[in-house]
Amino acid sequence: MPKSRNTKHIAHIDCPGGGQVWVDGTTLYVGHMRAPVGTTIYDVADPSHPRELARIDMPVGWHSHKVRVANGIMIVNHERHGEGAVEFGGGLGIYDVSAPARPRLIAKWRTHGKGVHRYDFDGRHAYISPTAEGYVGNIMMILDLADPARPEEVGRWWIPGQWRAGGEDYPWENWTPPRCHHPLRAGDRLYVSYWHHGFYILDIADMARPKAVAGVNTTPAFPHPTHTCLPIPETLKGRRIMVVADEDVAKLWPAAPAFAWIYDITAEATPTPIATFQVEGLDPDGAPQAAFMGCHQPSERFTGTRIPFAWFAKGLRIVDIADPFHPREVASFEPDPPEGCAMASSNDVTMDDRGLCYLIDRQRGVDIVEISVK
Numbered sequence: 001m002p003k004s005r006n007t008k009h010i011a012h013i014d015c016p017g018g019g020q021v022w023v024d025g026t027t028l029y030v031g032h033m034r035a036p037v038g039t040t041i042y043d044v045a046d047p048s049h050p051r052e053l054a055r056i057d058m059p060v061g062w063h064s065h066k067v068r069v070a071n072g073i074m075i076v077n078h079e080r081h082g083e084g085a086v087e088f089g090g091g092l093g094i095y096d097v098s099a100p101a102r103p104r105l106i107a108k109w110r111t112h113g114k115g116v117h118r119y120d121f122d123g124r125h126a127y128i129s130p131t132a133e134g135y136v137g138n139i140m141m142i143l144d145l146a147d148p149a150r151p152e153e154v155g156r157w158w159i160p161g162q163w164r165a166g167g168e169d170y171p172w173e174n175w176t177p178p179r180c181h182h183p184l185r186a187g188d189r190l191y192v193s194y195w196h197h198g199f200y201i202l203d204i205a206d207m208a209r210p211k212a213v214a215g216v217n218t219t220p221a222f223p224h225p226t227h228t229c230l231p232i233p234e235t236l237k238g239r240r241i242m243v244v245a246d247e248d249v250a251k252l253w254p255a256a257p258a259f260a261w262i263y264d265i266t267a268e269a270t271p272t273p274i275a276t277f278q279v280e281g282l283d284p285d286g287a288p289q290a291a292f293m294g295c296h297q298p299s300e301r302f303t304g305t306r307i308p309f310a311w312f313a314k315g316l317r318i319v320d321i322a323d324p325f326h327p328r329e330v331a332s333f334e335p336d337p338p339e340g341c342a343m344a345s346s347n348d349v350t351m352d353d354r355g356l357c358y359l360i361d362r363q364r365g366v367d368i369v370e371i372s373v374k
Helices: none
Strands: 003-005 007-016 018-024 027-032 037-043 051-057 067-070 073-080 091-096 104-110 116-121 125-130 140-144 152-157 182-186 189-193 199-203 211-216 226-231 241-246 260-264 272-277 306-310 316-320 328-334 346-351 356-361 364-371
Touching: 003 007, 007 027, 007 037, 007 328, 018 067, 018 346, 018 356, 027 067, 027 073, 037 073, 067 116, 073 116, 091 116, 091 125, 125 182, 182 226, 199 226, 306 346, 306 356, 316 364, 328 364
Parallel strands: 116 182
Antiparallel strands: 003 328, 007 364, 018 027, 027 037, 037 051, 067 073, 073 091, 091 104, 116 125, 125 140, 140 152, 182 189, 189 199, 189 226, 199 211, 226 241, 241 260, 260 272, 306 316, 316 328, 346 356, 356 364
16 A cells, blocks of 8 residues: 555546656646657646547657646657667657647757756756757757747757867766756756756846856765755755755666755855755665665755655655755655556656645556645
8 A cells, every 4th residue: 555644645547657757737747768659748727537638659769757747849869778660769759738638749859968957947948958969968958949839049058078079178087977857947047957967057137148157066075966956946944955865776886866955055156965865764875775775856846945756665754854954744645656667756746736646656557646744
């Protein structure tokens, strides 16, 4: 039986596992982990009885495990994932979902190499992490989708050294290659996770010329990659705060499970860690554990100071950061492992306007959960 604290289980969708869930109005969009299923669209007007509306398939060798929707436009990533269908190519699929039951492909934006991993989308601009010709690993790029049939690159940014074709010296021969993972926009800033190269805060007041404001990398001390940097809109205790999630995968050496950091970014050029959060009991002694036990990522959508997290084997955790120096868990939902799996692997969570959480397992299934804590 699922374990629940201050939460109520509303429904379960039995579907292939996935990488991201997103809700627009009363429509749920699910980005799946493996071909042939790419994206599934559900009506969740009655969240206790989700109803499938449409499905978009992918060719073998690729996946579209990320999905974002705004202003009737859906963008999904096309990223290499195995062998097959070389001609398909990496990039973004751009769809008209003004009628969610009838998604219509508007355009495919192509990029060089493996394709696009994760991104932010505000209805006009997409802030993406593509591979690009002449560069090592993924970089940050901004696309203008004012005309979604003809996306235009606005600007790009990379860590100096990634542009091998430009003659830059490559300083990481004895380190894992750099890889932009997940840009998130807030105002004229991008908060960009860079995997085993930490994170960067970029000034994008001029989108054609992004500028680095700050960068921090904890990986030399903690071997987990940086997954997401989530700025908090309101000040807490008079401070500007950012939540940073390390992902419990791709460890550079055996280690205890990954956790989340709380950074003070009041002095923006010098982000300072002021607290951490780990699920109670998960790391009793600092001893190495297998991957997929600890933190994955926070929801990009939240209300107030309560942040929903997908915590791999420990499911959904609701963390209150009202006191950013002392984050505390106020609710949780641990789903049963999918059939045939040893444990759950909660990969992503989002919220809708009703406050419901949608938690996807990378192996199989989506759970709809109501938070009941007052």
